[in-house]
Amino acid sequence: MSEKTLLPNPTRRFLPMWNHVKGKRSAVTCALKCNNACLEPDANCSNNSYFKDILESTISRRAALGVTAGAAIVIGTEGLSPQSAEAASQNPNSWGRGTSGAHFNFKPIAPVSSDVDEFTVPKGFKWEPVIRWGDPLFSHAPAFDPYHQTEEAQALQFGYNNDYLAIIPDTHNPLHGVLVCNHEYINEQAMYPADLFSVDPYAIARISMMAQGLSVVELTRKKVGSPWTYVVDGARNRRITTDTPFTLVGPAAGSDLLKTVDDPTGTVVLGTNNNCSGGYTPWGTVLSGEENFDSYFVGQNTERFKRYTIKNQRSPHGWEEVDPRFNTNNPGYENEAHRFGYIVELDPQNPTAAPRKHTALGRFKHEGANIHVDPVTGRVAAYMGDDARFEYIYKFVSRDRYIEGNKAHNMTLLENGSLYVAVFTGNSEAEIDGNGTVPADGNYDGAGRWVQLTDGNRSLVPGMSIEEVLVFTRQAADLMGATKMDRPEDVEPSPITGKIYAALTNNNQRGVSGSAAADEANPRNNNRSGHVIEMIEDGNDVEATSFTWNLLLLCGDPQGDEPVYFSGFDPAKVSPISCPDNVAFDSKGNLWISTDGAPDKIQKNDGLFRVGLDGTNRGNVEQFLSVPIEAETCGPVIADHENMVYVAVQHPGEDGSFDQPHSYFPDYVPSGNRGKKSTVARHHGTVALPRPSIVQVYKHG
Numbered sequence: 045m046s047e048k049t050l051l052p053n054p055t056r057r058f059l060p061m062w063n064h065v066k067g068k069r070s071a072v073t074c075a076l077k078c079n080n081a082c083l084e085p086d087a088n089c090s091n092n093s094y095f096k097d098i099l100e101s102t103i104s105r106r107a108a109l110g111v112t113a114g115a116a117i118v119i120g121t122e123g124l125s126p127q128s129a130e131a132a133s134q135n136p137n138s139w140g141r142g143t144s145g146a147h148f149n150f151k152p153i154a155p156v157s158s159d160v161d162e163f164t165v166p167k168g169f170k171w172e173p174v175i176r177w178g179d180p181l182f183s184h185a186p187a188f189d190p191y192h193q194t195e196e197a198q199a200l201q202f203g204y205n206n207d208y209l210a211i212i213p214d215t216h217n218p219l220h221g222v223l224v225c226n227h228e229y230i231n232e233q234a235m236y237p238a239d240l241f242s243v244d245p246y247a248i249a250r251i252s253m254m255a256q257g258l259s260v261v262e263l264t265r266k267k268v269g270s271p272w273t274y275v276v277d278g279a280r281n282r283r284i285t286t287d288t289p290f291t292l293v294g295p296a297a298g299s300d301l302l303k304t305v306d307d308p309t310g311t312v313v314l315g316t317n318n319n320c321s322g323g324y325t326p327w328g329t330v331l332s333g334e335e336n337f338d339s340y341f342v343g344q345n346t347e348r349f350k351r352y353t354i355k356n357q358r359s360p361h362g363w364e365e366v367d368p369r370f371n372t373n374n375p376g377y378e379n380e381a382h383r384f385g386y387i388v389e390l391d392p393q394n395p396t397a398a399p400r401k402h403t404a405l406g407r408f409k410h411e412g413a414n415i416h417v418d419p420v421t422g423r424v425a426a427y428m429g430d431d432a433r434f435e436y437i438y439k440f441v442s443r444d445r446y447i448e449g450n451k452a453h454n455m456t457l458l459e460n461g462s463l464y465v466a467v468f469t470g471n472s473e474a475e476i477d478g479n480g481t482v483p484a485d486g487n488y489d490g491a492g493r494w495v496q497l498t499d500g501n502r503s504l505v506p507g508m509s510i511e512e513v514l515v516f517t518r519q520a521a522d523l524m525g526a527t528k529m530d531r532p533e534d535v536e537p538s539p540i541t542g543k544i545y546a547a548l549t550n551n552n553q554r555g556v557s558g559s560a561a562a563d564e565a566n567p568r569n570n571n572r573s574g575h576v577i578e579m580i581e582d583g584n585d586v587e588a589t590s591f592t593w594n595l596l597l598l599c600g601d602p603q604g605d606e607p608v609y610f611s612g613f614d615p616a617k618v619s620p621i622s623c624p625d626n627v628a629f630d631s632k633g634n635l636w637i638s639t640d641g642a643p644d645k646i647q648k649n650d651g652l653f654r655v656g657l658d659g660t661n662r663g664n665v666e667q668f669l670s671v672p673i674e675a676e677t678c679g680p681v682i683a684d685h686e687n688m689v690y691v692a693v694q695h696p697g698e699d700g701s702f703d704q705p706h707s708y709f710p711d712y713v714p715s716g717n718r719g720k721k722s723t724v725a726r727h728h729g730t731v732a733l734p735r736p737s738i739v740q741v742y743k744h745g
Contacts, residue, residue, distance in 0.1 A: 470564025
């Protein structure tokens with residue numbers, strides 16, 4: 045490895061996306077997070093029909109099973125506080141379903157300009173970090189010293205670029221709990237002093253391998269609703285990194301497609317990378333999605349590798365120069381990349397248990413997975429998005445049923461079942477011209493069906509074995525005619541209604557010559573600001589193979605040049621919102637959306653927004669907070685019954701460097717530099733760097 049193999053700095057104008065990104069999105073983020081995916085030819089070259097003929101009527105499986113409301117199963121939770129148990133049993137990122145007397149009122153903030161380095165909250169609220177990159181989890185870990193970082197130190201410290209977040213109060217004592225989050229990717233130029241690149245460039249790769257993965261950290265607080273403090277040496281504290289052993293489970297485990305020279309059994313994988321969003325299960329575990337794993341591998345010139353955008357060239361971070369398994373051309377490692385791209389499950393209450401990778405849920409660029417337990421049948425569904433343009437929305441349904449209090453059994457539910465992919469049909473398809481004009485019936489809506497890919501250990505895809513379907517899931521979905529969507533990210537069911545909400549972040553290639561045309565579920569050409577789709581399964585049955593759908597939001601700035609739609613709510617009264625990414629729910633059933641990017645006409649910092657779903661408030665978007673310059677809002681947790689909100693602030697000051705930071709979040713020293721790009725500042729003897737952090741927001745006064 046040499047200095048030239050790493051991202052050039054500070055001449056970022058040589059980055060591939062430099063002249064292509066518009067608005068807030070950074071060319072640095074494009075290079076480091078997703079390997080400039082927007083410049084690549086579409087990985088999905090299938091000729092799928094985006095909308096099939098009007099669906100044939102389907103008989104509900106519930107009726108076929110003879111299951112009635114009288115056979116309802118009582119759904120419980122394990123490892124949750126009493127306040128959050130009911131909501132979490134239905135939705136892991138929600139708190140206190142319909143809590144009596146809960147009030148969470150705020151005056152929406154105004155959008156904050158994208159050159160402002162501030163974390164902004166409404167009047168009457170305060171914010172403070174819970175934990176920051178580099179904070180030690182153990183007393184034998186050194187304090188964070190940006191000039192003297194080591195692999196050993198980072199493996200004991202909080203990782204970089206936190207994304208998905210879970211805050212889990214203990215069942216019997218809500219003043220104690222545990223925090224779990226993902227660490228998606230790293231930015232070498234922002235993290236390390238320039239001389240380290242020439243003194244020991246190999247150290248950069250090894251430290252970076254320890255900065256990714258997941259963190260589990262114990263928390264404590266003085267009273268419910270007050271800020272948390274993280275606990276050094278907490279009994280459950282844990283760092284999971286690129287070196288942590290994972291167990292492969294499900295039908296593809298042990299397949300020849302997953303064996304390597306280091307693991308001839310095909311059942312043990314070292315590490316997890318580029319983990320994006322996730323979900324919290326009713327049995328008390330955390331799910332984490334391996335997303336842009338292709339960024340870490342050198343691939344082979346085959347269609348299977350190309351469909352996952354794994355290139356036969358040096359990877360953006362150059363890890364293959366430190367660890368041979370990241371180059372699939374090396375003998376014995378041909379299958380290493382096939383061992384990434386899964387939903388990972390971690391038990392935060394057991395710091396010695398090996399986390400698992402679930403092959404039954406398929407392999408693709410998982411944004412995350414969110415669980416819904418059917419209150420009638422007890423079967424479990426996991427809803428998932430493949431975060432790339434023109435990719436698909438998936439559902440997994442368990443073979444077995446949830447059993448309250450039986451954690452060992454419930455932790456096997458995602459190992460056996462059926463995997464489905466979504467097909468959408470529009471009611472007004474002939475009216476869709478890509479200009480975003482609302483159809484004559486006043487709605488973007490239609491019907492859909494879940495096309496089954498697997499049935500337990502059996503493939504339902506012609507010409508593909510069960511192992512091939514689960515390792516090359518994109519190709520299987522291609523063959524079954526799935527609907528190409530505009531970057532499906534978080535897909536999450538409401539804990540109150542069971543309706544499913546999918547965030548579709550954007551797709552500037554929609555309608556471009558040679559790419560898929562607009563359709564009613566993706567109605568806008570050059571879809572820069574994204575949209576949110578609502579899905580209602582037949583009878584709210586997780587096993588249903590048919591559903592109806594409608595668009596909740598066609599995002600953007602009502603004062604901009606993109607057509608927008610807010611379910612009939614007056615566009616003049618909403619907060620501008622762009623590029624929906626993660627979703628969550630509050631105790632009243634409102635949807636909350638965190639954003640990632642803004643087009644050139646908006647030029648505002650990312651934020652967190654509340655959206656009404658019912659009655660005259662449906663489509664009303666209100667901005668709650670704004671994150672600092674060049675940052676992304678991730679992992680929202682809405683504890684409105686406690687007057688608390690939590691977010692993960694990722695890549696603040698992304699375009700800066702170690703020597704010339706663009707942000708001082710979350711420390712903001714000296715105070716005179718707030719809101720400005722400025723030269724390096726000194727604080728307590730160390731350089732003031734932007735540090736990705738978990739932030740808690742609470743009512744004050």
